[in-house]
Amino acid sequence: MVEDCFSENVQEEFLVSFSNLDLFCKKEFRKTFIKLSPEKKNQLLDELETAEKNSEQEINFVDFIKQLTVTGYMSTEYVQTNIMKFELVPARFHGSFPVAQSIYKDA
Numbered sequence: 327m328v329e330d331c332f333s334e335n336v337q338e339e340f341l342v343s344f345s346n347l348d349l350f351c352k353k354e355f356r357k358t359f360i361k362l363s364p365e366k367k368n369q370l371l372d373e374l375e376t377a378e379k380n381s382e383q384e385i386n387f388v389d390f391i392k393q394l395t396v397t398g399y400m401s402t403e404y405v406q407t408n409i410m411k412f413e414l415v416p417a418r419f420h421g422s423f424p425v426a427q428s429i430y431k432d433a
Contacts, residue, residue, distance in 0.1 A: 343387035
């Protein structure tokens with residue numbers, strides 16, 4: 327999604343932020359982000375989210391990941407068919423139904 331829908335600047339910043347997250351984890355905790363406990367992950371992401379956005383950055387990494395996660399989930403087949411009740415085009419045809427008498431006398 328990032329590669330197809332966002333500018334090259336955002337793509338580069340996204341990849342750099344991902345790398346920096348892992349480098350920071352290795353430096354601070356001597357583990358990769360994936361190997362951290364859920365509590366440590368949440369703590370780290372909360373700290374990153376509340377940190378002020380760098381003036382040079384176009385995106386806030388944690389907010390960006392959250393937005394992509396929600397967008398990805400909301401566009402899944404399960405959500406679209408079971409929750410949103412999405413129907414493929416041309417969808418249902420509601421052609422014949424009774425119409426009340428016209429208010430125009432000549433009609």
